Amino acid sequence: MNKQRRKQKEFLSAALGGPIPWTGKDMRTAHAKLPGLNETHFTAIAANLKSTLEELKISKDLIDQVLALVGTLHDDVLNLPKPAK
Numbered sequence: 496m497n498k499q500r501r502k503q504k505e506f507l508s509a510a511l512g513g514p515i516p517w518t519g520k521d522m523r524t525a526h527a528k529l530p531g532l533n534e535t536h537f538t539a540i541a542a543n544l545k546s547t548l549e550e551l552k553i554s555k556d557l558i559d560q561v562l563a564l565v566g567t568l569h570d571d572v573l574n575l576p577k578p579a580k
């Protein structure tokens with residue numbers, strides 16, 4: 496879990512415009528081998544992130560921005576088919 500926490504923190508920092516680029520796996524590859532990963536899991540992670548940011552007294556505006564970004568990862572994390580271009 497420590498490694499997991501560190502990686503998720505690093506990924507989100509980079510994804511939210513932080514100075515250190517993300518050099519790990521893309522989100523589709525990172526979660527590809529997790530059988531049964533579904534909506535419930537994704538919603539739980541997003542809800543935990545939201546309550547953490549609220550606990551840290553981050554403004555609602557910023558929390559909304561973070562959650563909007565996390566929402567863009569939904570299909571990749573759950574390995575849903577990519578929409579046709």
Ligand code: HEM
Pocket residue numbers: 499502503506518519520521525526529532536537538540541565568572
């Ligand atoms: C917004 C949603 C999520 C984000 C941003 C996220 C982020 C990450 C990152 C950055 C990694 C590491 C990739 C690497 O090794 O380079 C990872 C791996 C992983 N994530 Fe997620 N994740 C999300 C959702 C979930 C969910 C819903 C689950 C399951 C409940 C999950 C379980 C895992 C597991 C088991 C690994 C692989 C650990 C390993 O093989 O070492 N993640 N995730």
